[in-house]
Amino acid sequence: MPRSKKGKRGSGKAGNKNGVKGESGASEDELTSDILSHYSSASETASVQEEGTGGEQVDEQTAQEETEDKLKQCIDNLMDKSAKTRLAALASLRQAFSSRLLYDFLTERRLTISDCLERSLKKGSGEEQAAAATLFALLCIQLGGGDEAEEGFKMLQPVLTNILNDDSASIAARQSCARALGMCCYVSTAENGEDLIKSLALLETIFMSSYANREGALPTLKPGIPGLHSAALQAWSLLVTLCPASRLTVLLDLHLPKLQECLESNDVNYRIAVGETIALLVELGRDIDEGFEVEDSESLCECLKSLATDGNKHRAKNDRRKQRSIFREVLHYIESEDFSEEKIRFGLESIYIDGWMRRRIYDAFKDILESGVRHHLQFNPLLRDIFGLGAPLIIDPTVKANKISRFEKHLFNSAAFKARTKLRSKVRDKRADVIAVSCT
Numbered sequence: 001m002p003r004s005k006k007g008k009r010g011s012g013k014a015g016n017k018n019g020v021k022g023e024s025g026a027s028e029d030e031l032t033s034d035i036l037s038h039y040s041s042a043s044e045t046a047s048v049q050e051e052g053t054g055g056e057q058v059d060e061q062t063a064q065e066e067t068e069d070k071l072k073q074c075i076d077n078l079m080d081k082s083a084k085t086r087l088a089a090l091a092s093l094r095q096a097f098s099s100r101l102l103y104d105f106l107t108e109r110r111l112t113i114s115d116c117l118e119r120s121l122k123k124g125s126g127e128e129q130a131a132a133a134t135l136f137a138l139l140c141i142q143l144g145g146g147d148e149a150e151e152g153f154k155m156l157q158p159v160l161t162n163i164l165n166d167d168s169a170s171i172a173a174r175q176s177c178a179r180a181l182g183m184c185c186y187v188s189t190a191e192n193g194e195d196l197i198k199s200l201a202l203l204e205t206i207f208m209s210s211y212a213n214r215e216g217a218l219p220t221l222k223p224g225i226p227g228l229h230s231a232a233l234q235a236w237s238l239l240v241t242l243c244p245a246s247r248l249t250v251l252l253d254l255h256l257p258k259l260q261e262c263l264e265s266n267d268v269n270y271r272i273a274v275g276e277t278i279a280l281l282v283e284l285g286r287d288i289d290e291g292f293e294v295e296d297s298e299s300l301c302e303c304l305k306s307l308a309t310d311g312n313k314h315r316a317k318n319d320r321r322k323q324r325s326i327f328r329e330v331l332h333y334i335e336s337e338d339f340s341e342e343k344i345r346f347g348l349e350s351i352y353i354d355g356w357m358r359r360r361i362y363d364a365f366k367d368i369l370e371s372g373v374r375h376h377l378q379f380n381p382l383l384r385d386i387f388g389l390g391a392p393l394i395i396d397p398t399v400k401a402n403k404i405s406r407f408e409k410h411l412f413n414s415a416a417f418k419a420r421t422k423l424r425s426k427v428r429d430k431r432a433d434v435i436a437v438s439c440t
Contacts, residue, residue, distance in 0.1 A: 078116035083124065087127060087131060094138060097142055098370055100372075101142070103143065106139065127170075129163060130175070130176040133163075134180065140152060153184045171227060174228050183365075186242065200251075211261065212261040212262070218265060226266075230273040233273050237276075256282075260299070272322065275307070276326065282294055283357060301331060309324065346374035
């Protein structure tokens with residue numbers, strides 16, 4: 001099977017634009033810088049170095065306490081009266097949650113953080129709502145599914161739903177709520193069939209408004225709405241990967257014909273999201289039935305060929321290049337089940353993105369974690385379970401792995417986690433390429 005080049009989609013960093021004074025007098029920029037500086041110095045291969053008698057010993061515990069004090073200050077700033085201070089705190093915490101595992105620290109404070117995020121979602125500006133929704137998705141990833149994440153999801157699901165359904169809310173906030181709803185349901189309550197179906201139905205009500213009418217005409221959408229539809233469709237397709245075969249059959253019959261019509265959309269990013277979703281649904285259909293065929297496949301392939309060779313000069317050059325690349329892949333898969341593998345390296349390991357389902361799952365985590373996705377693939381047991389990597393590798397025998405062990409124990413003792421793992425294994429076999437490293 002051919003392998004593609006490394007993915008070209010970059011992972012931006014969550015910036016912190018405002019230096020806002022907290023109660024301690026330190027700006028949020030300084031807090032963020034200090035926190036991330038500690039993360040860099042106490043990276044995955046760091047350990048407490050001990051030299052001979054009289055040698056200096058790095059006081060890792062003190063450094064950890066200082067970092068946690070800065071995180072506590074950021075959490076306190078989430079309750080500040082100043083919207084500027086709250087936004088800066090949200091940005092700082094987003095960077096911290098993306099770049100490091102904080103399971104122990106967050107488990108003890110998850111209710112406080114959830115309360116703060118709920119208030120930001122209910123009373124904040126559109127910008128604050130968008131930032132709070134993203135941070136909540138990161139919190140669920142940090143908690144690793146199971147009871148703690150499910151408890152938070154139950155608490156914030158209603159407000160996420162309200163914002164997503166509110167036509168007067170900002171588009172950015174609604175997009176973030178769609179992504180957060182999909183991710184948090186995926187990691188928190190996938191074993192709960194009722195919550196899964198409710199989340200799927202909610203996301204469907206958003207993107208189905210882009211479907212053609214009975215006469216086959218696509219609606220004229222307001223600026224920004226195609227971006228919202230893309231976010232909802234991608235969140236929906238992530239949850240579809242958890243559906244049992246009986247539910248998948250219903251969804252395929254309902255959505256595949258309608259999605260084919262949406263390939264004529266005027267928005268390039270929505271067309272791409274639709275094309276990737278079609279490929280994913282076809283892959284899932286073939287998984288449950290080797291004889292699965294797309295209705296009116298000739299018409300679909302003609303449309304895909306047109307998009308894969310689109311030379312419309314009215315479109316931006318980068319848009320044309322991105323569209324042609326994606327739709328060539330979709331067309332090859334529909335016609336010959338050919339998928340160009342992508343190898344993702346992190347530390348001394350790697351995974352293959354060898355199908356549309358794995359690509360959707362990886363892209364969903366990458367959208368939330370950004371540049372921290374590789375760190376979480378290396379050390380977060382939740383992601384390692386999803387991608388079939390097993391327990392985190394301990395390269396240096398001096399590395400203290402007590403927190404990883406505690407996190408793993410929490411996951412493996414969680415009935416919800418076991419149920420979700422079992423459900424995923426029914427959908428598709430997972431494989432990973434792990435470079436074994438022996439420690440001397």
